[in-house]
Amino acid sequence: DSGVTQTPKHLITATGQRVTLRCSPRSGDLSVYWYQQSLDQGLQFLIQYYNGEERAKGNILERFSAQQFPDLHSELNLSSLELGDSALYFCASRRGDYGYTFGSGTRLTVV
């Protein structure tokens, strides 16, 4: 167990639907990162939050949004889902400058 918890582990949904992915960082870690891993794109940075505030944005679609709550857990919301959104979504938290830890991911399948 890495200490970063992601739920659910698997999610199957239809096109056009909306889903929410949840991440609980390691205890005490203030930074949370979301990454998308697809077969043809590798690991792509989506967005980062630090202590509740958005810190950086990567290749995140407008249909996607995220937030970090006062208890530091984060949620990634994906709406108007398309077949191409099928991927593994990873959350990572960071301690200090270099201590990144990844969760086990959520596998999203859009049918």
Added chain:
Amino acid sequence: QQQVKQSPQSLIVQKGGISIINCAYENTAFDYFPWYQQFPGKGPALLIAIRPDVSEKKEGRFTISFNKSAKQFSLHIMDSQPGDSATYFCAGSDSGSARQLTFGSGTQLTVLP
């Protein structure tokens, strides 16, 4: 977006052999270069990392070689074992406040028994 280019895409090595994976980066603001190991169904796990002020770092069978002037770094796995079969990602992290990781495209390593 600043890229990290990784090669080869796949690698097959005999047990006991040396596995070598190469990466090249563009962003000179990167100040941390980790390698991650990922098994199917799992998240990436940190294997070894290096800062650009050293040219080599060794941890057990794993060594990173770093060439700052060429903007290249590589992972060497000595005495490769079947249990090393996994996907390996190199990455760079910049020195800005966000410090997000930019990943290479990954190398699928297969070590034959």
